Amino acid sequence: MTQTFQNELFESLRLELRRGCLILAVLAQLRVEHYGYTLRKALADQGLAIEESTLYPLLRRLETQGLLTSEWREEEKRNKRFYRLSAEGAVILEQLLVEWNGINDSLHKILEEKEEKEEKEEKEDKQDKQQTQDEEAKKER
Amino acid sequence: MDLLERYLQAVGEYLPGRTKADTLAELRENLLAEMEGREEELGRPLTQGEVADVLEKHGRPVLVAARYLPQQHLIGPAWFPIYWFTLKRSFPFVVLAYALTQAVAWVFQGWKSVDVAAAIAHFPSVTLTFWAVVTLGFACFEYAQGRYFHQVDLSKGWNPNDMPKVEPAQAKRPSLAGGVADLIVSAVGMVWLLAIPYQPYLILGPLVGHLREMPFGLTPEWHIFYWQIISLLAVQLVLKTVMVFLHGVEGWRKGFDVVVQVIGILIISVMVQARTYMVPGTSIGAMSMKDLTTLNTAINLGFKVVLAISVVKLLWDIWKMILSTRAGQKGFVTVL
Numbered sequence: 001m002t003q004t005f006q007n008e009l010f011e012s013l014r015l016e017l018r019r020g021c022l023i024l025a026v027l028a029q030l031r032v033e034h035y036g037y038t039l040r041k042a043l044a045d046q047g048l049a050i051e052e053s054t055l056y057p058l059l060r061r062l063e064t065q066g067l068l069t070s071e072w073r074e075e076e077k078r079n080k081r082f083y084r085l086s087a088e089g090a091v092i093l094e095q096l097l098v099e100w101n102g103i104n105d106s107l108h109k110i111l112e113e114k115e116e117k118e119e120k121e122e123k124e125d126k127q128d129k130q131q132t133q134d135e136e137a138k139k140e141r
Numbered sequence: 142m143d144l145l146e147r148y149l150q151a152v153g154e155y156l157p158g159r160t161k162a163d164t165l166a167e168l169r170e171n172l173l174a175e176m177e178g179r180e181e182e183l184g185r186p187l188t189q190g191e192v193a194d195v196l197e198k199h200g201r202p203v204l205v206a207a208r209y210l211p212q213q214h215l216i217g218p219a220w221f222p223i224y225w226f227t228l229k230r231s232f233p234f235v236v237l238a239y240a241l242t243q244a245v246a247w248v249f250q251g252w253k254s255v256d257v258a259a260a261i262a263h264f265p266s267v268t269l270t271f272w273a274v275v276t277l278g279f280a281c282f283e284y285a286q287g288r289y290f291h292q293v294d295l296s297k298g299w300n301p302n303d304m305p306k307v308e309p310a311q312a313k314r315p316s317l318a319g320g321v322a323d324l325i326v327s328a329v330g331m332v333w334l335l336a337i338p339y340q341p342y343l344i345l346g347p348l349v350g351h352l353r354e355m356p357f358g359l360t361p362e363w364h365i366f367y368w369q370i371i372s373l374l375a376v377q378l379v380l381k382t383v384m385v386f387l388h389g390v391e392g393w394r395k396g397f398d399v400v401v402q403v404i405g406i407l408i409i410s411v412m413v414q415a416r417t418y419m420v421p422g423t424s425i426g427a428m429s430m431k432d433l434t435t436l437n438t439a440i441n442l443g444f445k446v447v448l449a450i451s452v453v454k455l456l457w458d459i460w461k462m463i464l465s466t467r468a469g470q471k472g473f474v475t476v477l
Contacts, residue, residue, distance in 0.1 A: 036167065037174035053200040056171055057208035060164070080174075081167045 022050060024100055026058060027085060027093045030068060035080040059083050067092055144189065145172060148196045155206030164209050172199065215280045219295060224279045228272065233321035235271045237385070239264060240325040244332045320385045327381055331374050338367075360420045369411050377404045395462055402455045409451060412444045 025048050029039060036056050043050055062068045067089035070081050085093065149165050156164055176195055180187055187195070199205065216224050243260045286292050384397045418440045419433055 035174075036171040037178065041178070051200075052171060052175065052198075053205050053208060056168065060209060078170065078173075079166070080170050 022048070022054070022058070023062070024093075024096055026050075026055070026062065027067060027089055027096070030083055030085045031090075031093075033082050033084045035075075035082050039083065062089070144192050144196065145169065145176075148172075148199075148202065151202035152206045155203050156209060160209070168205075172196070175199075214283075215276070216283055220279060220283055223295070224275070227279075228275055230317070231271070231275065232268075233318045233385075235268065237321045237324060239267055241328060244328055247332060247336075317385070320381075324378070324381045324385055327374070327378050331371070331378060334367075334371060334374065360415075360417050362415060362417070366411055366415055370408050373404050373408045373411075377401050377408075380404070399455065399459060399462070402451065402458065406448065406451050406455060409444055409448045413441065413448055416441055 025043060025046075026039070029042055029046075034042060036052070036059060039059075040050060040052060040055050043055075059068065059070075063070055063083065067086060068083050069086045070083045072079050072081050074080075149169055152168065153161050153165050172195065176187055176192060179191065179195065380397050380401045384401070417437055419436055421430060421433055
């Protein structure tokens with residue numbers, strides 16, 4: 001596998017992994033009202049940067065699906081479209097969070113088990129080496 | 142802000158009229174806020190180049206507009222495997238239908254109209270039409286489901302018990318494409334045989350001219366053999382057609398395969414029994430008479446060899462069929 005192909009593959013898998021997470025983050029962040037730009041900044045401040053060209057159409061789509069509501073309102077002498085989580089969106093968000101937490105816990109368990117196994121193997125290896133060294137030392141005496 | 146307006150105009154060209162004004166107004170506000178945020182960071186107004194950078198980062202107008210459009214596809218991922226399977230499975234039948242249509246046209250329009258090169262050259266357009274029709278059918282179905290009738294859920298409505306039995310690993314199942322190719326070859330072969338009485342050139346090539354000058358010719362009995370062979374080939378063709386349509390019904394297919402082979406053996410047997418294939422002409426010498434006898438013997442021997450091979454092949458196939466039936470019965474008992 002060439003480095004370029006590996007990078008492309010990683011990027012594709014990373015985007016796939018992020019896609020669902022972004023929806024969850026946007027829904028969660030919109031429990032408080034935001035317009036496009038401030039939402040993007042708020043998410044970026046929390047460490048989840050999203051490109052504008054991805055976020056703004058996503059807001060439209062979530063609104064079409066009934067998960068968000070929006071209204072045009074004047075702020076600082078300019079008309080802005082503010083988004084907020086709808087009642088249906090709140091229900092779906094709760095369900096998605098349960099699912100997300102379940103996946104997260106399972107993943108942690110899987111990773112912890114693997115780490116424990118590796119630690120155990122490492123410990124056994126060390127013990128074996130120590131035993132061999134002791135036996136060799138005894139023979140020399 | 143001339144650059145921003147030009148950008149919005151470019152994006153607007155790809156947006157539907159119904160939502161265009163609303164989408165562009167929102168996009169303008171977001172981009173202006175983006176630029177103001179940048180100005181706050183720098184503590185000065187943005188230069189033309191920096192505005193261009195913000196817009197470039199936002200994306201190419203056509204792609205930005207596409208993200209605001211509903212997700213569209215001709216055939217979605219749920220139906221694509223079925224669409225692809227349909228194309229693959231139907232294609233051999235398209236080849237068969239085309240070959241048969243051409244053969245029938247040649248039979249009814251006379252042998253002089255036979256133009257194999259033209260028929261082959263025309264085939265890609267037939268394939269393209271077939272692909273277009275199938276794609277259009279699936280696209281219409283995809284569009285209509287959910288709008289005019291409920292979505293068809295492919296994950297339901299199947300029973301694991303309906304799946305075919307496991308085939309022995311060593312048994313090679315003949316492919317559908319192979320069966321169709323065999324049928325086409327047989328059909329073309331029969332058309333060729335039917336054409337020979339009218340166009341001897343098809344069998345003898347440039348030797349037709351020399352045949353008239355030769356001291357011997359074909360025996361009159363060839364007329365009897367000829368129609369016997371044609372009749373048997375017609376039956377064989379019908380059986381092969383049935384076999385193509387019985388693809389997947391393994392028991393019946395094997396039985397038909399044996400019958401087809403038996404008919405083939407009958408055809409060769411007719412040829413073996415004939416013994417005399419060429420007869421002397423009016424002015425034949427003693428030397429030529431000897432050559433003629435050798436020729437007839439050689440042809441007869443050739444047919445005998447082919448007959449022996451065909452019989453061995455038939456017996457071998459029957460033996461394999463018996464073995465596979467026994468293995469199947471044993472497997473059934475073990476499972477029980």
